[in-house]
Amino acid sequence: MPEATLLRIFDSQTSASGTPLMNKLGSPTTMKAFVIGPIGDKDADDGSPARLAYEEGIQVFEEVIAPACIAFGLEAVRADMISQTGEIPEQIFRQLRDCPVVIADLTGANPNVMYELGLRHTTGRVTIQLGEKGRLPFDVAAIRTIMFKRTEAGIVQARKDLAKSLAANLDTGGDPVTATRIWFEASLPDLKVTNLESGKAADTASDEDAPGFLELLAEMETGMQSLTQTIVAAGSIVQDISVVCTEATASVRQATARGNGAATARLAVAELTAAKLNEQAARMEVVSGEFARTVDRVEPGIQYLLTRLSEEPDQLVATPDFPVQLKNLCDAAHSSIESSDAMRKNLIEIGKASRSLKRSCDRLALSFQRFSETSRRIADWSKLLDKLAPVSTNAEPTGP
Structure with missing residues (x-):
């Protein structure tokens, strides 16, 4: 690959990654993991x-x-x-x-x-x-x-x-x-549950209650928090890839300035860059896979809730934040589609520089394609959201 093209691709990648994947969501509080x-x-x-x-x-x-x-x-x-x-x-x-x-x-x-x-x-x-x-x-x-x-x-x-x-x-x-299960079981009273419709005691072992509206709502809010967190994690990976490309650009320019042996030096830069991108590829494979699995899990409930809210708009009074949170998530998904698609195209171009770069960039490109496809599914939720009462654009975003 001509040197100018390599520099252009690295430079374009640096600028393209400047748009955060979650710019519609604000800055949520970082969750902590306590290590003992x-x-x-x-x-x-x-x-x-x-x-x-x-x-x-x-x-x-x-x-x-x-x-x-x-x-x-x-x-x-x-x-x-x-x-x-x-x-x-x-x-x-x-x-x-x-x-x-x-x-x-x-x-x-x-x-x-x-x-x-x-x-x-x-x-x-x-x-x-x-x-x-x-x-x-x-x-x-x-x-x-x-x-x-x-x-x-x-x-x-x-x-x-x-x-x-x-x-x-x-x-x-x-x-x-x-x-833990035994500990909790010991504190549970032995109650007989009465079926409100028949007035008879219900057999909780065989007559398990279906989740109600509030249970579904709570599960979906938890799912949206996870989706938001995954989008933020992907944004972090994008920024790290940007750093790798910026460093590669500087190294290629230094190799060119030295003159003799520039081609060999540029190949060495490509090999080092491929190794660094492989680390990001491993992260992105996990994140994109979890993103898709989470959507698989929460999408049926989201669709059910939106359909029910459109049929029973009075329920919105009890959950005014839910449509706003979902709108923020849909907007973030729209933004991530553009960023992911641009990233995938740039990575394919970067991969033309060397065999090692192609392998690492192909891994990343596949993950970003998967992330983009999953984001499109989330973005489509806005079609159901539009059927609800208009979501106030002046509402303070709460974030999932």
Whole structure:
């Protein structure tokens, strides 16, 4: 590929990615993932157990947990990263109780970590366990745990496995462990439910109630939050690709300025760029796949709710924010279609520079195509939304 064309493509990619995928949604608050695990002591003597525990814990945090969380718009936080003043145990307990996601590094079976994990399990909320092979407590063997080897390949695989686990559990909330289910069951009174139409006791085992309007509404709002989060995550990937392309542009220009051996230097830049884009391709494959799966899950409920609201407009009084939230999501989907399509076309062009670039760019282009197709499905919800009473454009967007 001629040098001018390569520079033009990289430059156009940098400018094209300047439009955020979620510019219609505002800036939602970042969800946190609280990380429990060995903290150690960074000020301890080199080679000491406390220093080794710190180094191993921070490696898992920086190379496995934080990158996987970033892909889903989550901010990973350890106890030693909390800057707020106050008592440390109280802050930890509040995070364990309130954070939507807790990730536990069980390497070494630290007693404090096991205690904190037990407290977290009583909440029934998303809790993901990981740890180094051979250094896990046998007590958690029955609970699904991501096990890894502390090698370069093992760390990469752990990051991928954690990303998959986040993708599978963020929307569903995960399944509570057996101890949690038993704990909750013990607190439930033994009630006889009466069928309001017949006046007879209903058999809850065989006559399960269908979800009502409010249950459907709550599920859809949760789904929209997940979709918004995924759009934000895709926007982050776009920005990271922009950085990669900007760096590649600067490197190509430097190689050209040196003169002799410029072609070889440009090929080296292409190889390095391909490796960096491969990292973004792995992130985008997870995000685009989860985006499509979430839409598959919530779309029937969205369509039902919109149809019911159009038939019973009085229900809008009880849920005035829902149409506004959905309109924001549809607008964001429209914007993401344009950005995704432009990104896909640019990546195809960039891939013409070398074989390695083609492989990484093809992976990315396929994911952006999938993301665009899913966004079109969301954008089509606006057709049903138009059948409702007009959504006030002066309403303050609340975001899903």
